[in-house]
């Protein structure tokens with residue numbers, strides 16, 4: 587197994603939870619297990635963490651257990667992110683949340699990328715996964731987002747292959763390509779054992795001892811805490827408080843954990859496909875171009891698991 591020496595690797599990509607509030611009730615989101623307190627990240631906390639991450643070139647996605655569009659300082663945060671030269675930032679949002687007001691927020695934010703969760707284009711299954719949401723309306727929302735942002739690159743649909751899905755990978759990606767979107771297909775998994783709906787989960791493998799996701803990706807809660815993973819719904823895997831810790835110290839802690847078996851309970855029953863990704867076997871990419879190239883490879887590897 588390659589040993590990672592550079593403490594920046596675990597922060598190659600970072601998810602920051604602007605909030606864990608959400609109004610969607612997605613079938614594959616085990617929100618009922620979420621015992622971490624609910625809230626919104628403070629603007630000053632966010633500024634401090636984003637500045638530290640920007641210094642090492644992290645790619646930041648605002649997502650987590652909530653809907654980032656609900657943050658009352660959404661526009662202020664976007665403006666701040668745009669003010670940092672070279673910062674790569676974007677959002678993950680659910681298709682049914684893309685009403686005209688939210689599309690305007692996203693368009694005005696001018697992020698580098700937007701990932702839209704649109705699990706399936708099977709209308710019946712879609713409406714099972716998003717109870718109370720209308721398939722045709724959600725499809726219309728994403729098509730309008732595309733039309734309203736013709737120049738935007740990095741508009742990607744995230745499709746989720748559940749056990750109920752009958753379409754092939756080629757059909758799914760072909761559908762979205764024909765509509766002008768990149769598409770990434772991920773397997774529905776149990777999110778560290780938190781999702782127990784067997785009729786949805788399409789992966790059964792238990793993650794390896796050294797998690798490839800943990801090695802190159804970090805998750806920060808709205809309180810500014812670095813957890814082992816976004817699948818931790820209780821906060822039991824806290825590694826560092828990024829309000830006070832340096833990124834270097836937090837990265838060193840993650841590397842020390844990687845030298846042994848993952849010590850966390852959720853890892854023992856984890857079936858996250860990205861955990862199977864190989865650990866990086868090269869020096870940390872110093873330039874933004876080298877990071878982009880590695881990122882492309884990273885996403886491709888996730889797709890093919």
Ligand code: SF4
Nearest residue numbers: 793797815853856858
């Ligand atoms: S093994 Fe699974 S739960 Fe543990 S850090 Fe990796 S992805 Fe998260």
